Amino acid sequence: xxISSSAARAxxxxxxxxxxxxxxxxxxxxxxPRDVPLAEALGTVLAEAVSADMDLPxxxxxxxxxxxxxASDVATVPSRLRVTMHIAAGQPPAGRIEPGExxxxxxxxxxxxxxxTIVRIExxxxxxxxxxxxxxxxxxxxxxxxxxxxxxxxxxxxRGRRLRPAEIGxxxxxxxxxxxxxxxxxxxxxxxxxxxVEIDERPGPGKIRDINRSAVGAAIRALGGDPWQxxxxxxxxxxxxxxxxxxMQADAVVTSGGVSVGDHDHVKPVIESMGxxxxxxxxxxxGKPFAFxxxxxxxxxxxxxxxxxxxxxxxFEILVRPALRRMAGHSLLHRPRARLRLADAIxxxxxxxxxxxxxxxxxxxxxxxTGSQGSNVFTSMAxxxxxxxxxxxxxxxxxxxxxxxxxTDLPEDH
Ligand code: AMP
Ligand code: MG
Numbered sequence: 001x002x003i004s005s006s007a008a009r010a011x012x013x014x015x016x017x018x019x020x021x022x023x024x025x026x027x028x029x030x031x032x033p034r035d036v037p038l039a040e041a042l043g044t045v046l047a048e049a050v051s052a053d054m055d056l057p058x059x060x061x062x063x064x065x066x067x068x069x070x071a072s073d074v075a076t077v078p079s080r081l082r083v084t085m086h087i088a089a090g091q092p093p094a095g096r097i098e099p100g101e102x103x104x105x106x107x108x109x110x111x112x113x114x115x116x117t118i119v120r121i122e123x124x125x126x127x128x129x130x131x132x133x134x135x136x137x138x139x140x141x142x143x144x145x146x147x148x149x150x151x152x153x154x155x156x157x158x159r160g161r162r163l164r165p166a167e168i169g170x171x172x173x174x175x176x177x178x179x180x181x182x183x184x185x186x187x188x189x190x191x192x193x194x195x196x197v198e199i200d201e202r203p204g205p206g207k208i209r210d211i212n213r214s215a216v217g218a219a220i221r222a223l224g225g226d227p228w229q230x231x232x233x234x235x236x237x238x239x240x241x242x243x244x245x246x247x248m249q250a251d252a253v254v255t256s257g258g259v260s261v262g263d264h265d266h267v268k269p270v271i272e273s274m275g276x277x278x279x280x281x282x283x284x285x286x287g288k289p290f291a292f293x294x295x296x297x298x299x300x301x302x303x304x305x306x307x308x309x310x311x312x313x314x315x316f317e318i319l320v321r322p323a324l325r326r327m328a329g330h331s332l333l334h335r336p337r338a339r340l341r342l343a344d345a346i347x348x349x350x351x352x353x354x355x356x357x358x359x360x361x362x363x364x365x366x367x368x369x370t371g372s373q374g375s376n377v378f379t380s381m382a383x384x385x386x387x388x389x390x391x392x393x394x395x396x397x398x399x400x401x402x403x404x405x406x407x408t409d410l411p412e413d414h
Contacts, residue, residue: 014281016392017318017353023278024292024319025333027301028326031183031251038171041163043224044181045329050157053174055147060111062087063142067102067124067131068115071139079133087112102131111143118142150174160331182329185225188247189217192233192240192257192267193307211309211378212256219316220254225324235264244274248296251327254320257307260289267304271295280304283392285352286375287311290319310375314355314387317408325412332412337389342403343368346388350395357384360405367405385409 010023033047062068068087073079081102085094093112097103102119103112111118116139123135150156156170163171163181171179189212196210197203210232217227228250233243235258247253259267259280268291271277275295282290288311291304303320305312322333343366348354357370357380370383387406390397397403 010279011277014283015279017282017284020279020282020284020290020292021319021322024301024323025326027278027294028323030329031185031327033180034183035178035180038168038177038179041171041179041181042165042168044163044184046157046159046161046163046167046179047182047329048180049155049159050171050174050176050179051155052150052152054152056149056173057144057146060146061144062105062107062109062111062118063144064118064120065106066104066118066120066142067133068097068105068111069102069117069119069133069137070097070099070115071117071137073099073102074117074119074133074137077133077136081131081133083127083129083131085112102133104128104131116140116143160329162330162332183251185220185251185324185327186228187220187225187324188228188230188250188253189213189220190230190233190243190247190253190255191307192235192255194235194264196232196257198232212305212307212312215309215313216254216256216305216316219313219321220324223321223324224328235266237266237270240266240270241274244270244295244302248274248298248300248302250300252324253295253300253302254305254316255302256305256312259291259304259306265289267291271302271304275299275302283352284315284318285349285354287315287318287355288352290315292319308375309378310357310381313381317387317406318355330412332414334412334414336407336410336413338362338405338407339402340367340405341365342388342397342399342401345399346373346390346397348390348395348397351392353392354390355406356388356390357381358386358388358405359384360386360407362407367403 083104084101085103087093087103087105087109089106089108097112097114117137119133119137125132191210191213195207197207199209213229217229220227230243233239258265271293277293280291287306289306293302295302305315325333346356356373358367360367370380386408389404
């Protein structure tokens with residue numbers, strides 16, 4: 001996408017979260033399809049339409065352990081029949097059932113010719129050579145008909161379908177050991193900051209452990225992407241440029257930190273020098289410094305998240321996650337929402353979209369905040385199962401009022 005004049009204007013003003021999401025999504029396209037083994041397809045999106053290669057079940061078979069009979073022989077009971085064969089699952093029947101005869105048959109075994117009804121073992125004396133049928137059984141009972149589940153050639157799954165365990169099973173049933181799916185986004189993850197140390201180090205004076213590569217990397221993995229963690233980047237433009245040179249080979253890049261207007265914030269100018277910025281100021285809290293642009297010859301999308309770990313994970317959820325899902329071929333991009341009764345009042349700046357970390361109780365129809373909403377309290381993210389979204393134009397949500405809640409623990413529904 002060429003950065004248009006409207007984009008140029010966006011780069012110079014503070015835009016709403018809604019506009020930011022629109023701009024980001026407009027830039028995203030599904031990755032090219034790939035052929036993958038079925039075992040690796042879970043969580044991806046089907047890039048081809050799939051139809052049945054044969055009938056399922058392929059043959060009429062028994063839905064019960066019992067006796068295959070002719071319905072006319074079991075219309076009145078008791079009825080005594082001669083057991084002429086035993087049929088286990090996996091075996092073709094040895095012959096046909098004539099009037100007065102029955103086959104002892106197990107679940108899944110092919111129905112012998114002549115039979116049209118299964119009588120459950122529990123409704124008989126369970127005899128081996130002769131059987132007494134004790135319960136009148138209607139024609140067709142417990143018979144699974146060939147093609148009842150799917151017919152050869154009938155459409156099963158359409159392009160764009162997300163592959164859950166049930167869809168994987170449908171693909172297996174039609175013999176697909178490989179399928180064409182949209183690629184999983186490979187996403188470069190970079191943390192910037194002179195204060196950061198690796199997580200297996202004990203931070204020295206003034207240093208802190210890097211949370212964001214782990215948390216954002218996990219968020220990428222959780223949506224079906226493939227995170228690629230690059231080494232820590234110090235607060236200098238050359239180091240950042242070097243890291244981005246490598247990172248732009250990925251399908252998308254996510255950085256954290258250094259995106260503000262502090263003395264050591266290099267992300268914006270470096271993105272501009274390597275490509276272009278679409279916008280970098282959004283009316284949101286937490287998470288105000290957030291940059292979106294593209295870098296390199298392949299115009300790799302780049303998201304510059306704020307360094308603050310609450311802000312980075314939250315803006316990832318609101319803006320990056322839907323974008324990467326579109327890249328992965330999904331058409332459902334957004335988490336389910338609910339209107340819930342707010343337990344505690346929340347104050348917020350009127351001009352910003354405000355997201356509070358919440359604990360939703362869907363049965364009770366209520367939501368409470370996780371406690372202190374300071375954007376430096378990362379543990380509150382781990383307590384939350386939702387985000388309470390308070391729109392621009394209000395400065396306070398009263399206790400007892402109905403608020404919009406994004407259910408971040410549930411899969412997308414729209
Ligand atoms: P910045 O956006 O670089 O100004 O950082 C904002 C705040 O987040 C500062 O207190 C940083 O120390 C902190 N921070 C930045 N990156 C990380 C990170 N990867 N892990 C933990 N804290 C971070
Ligand atoms: Mg920093």
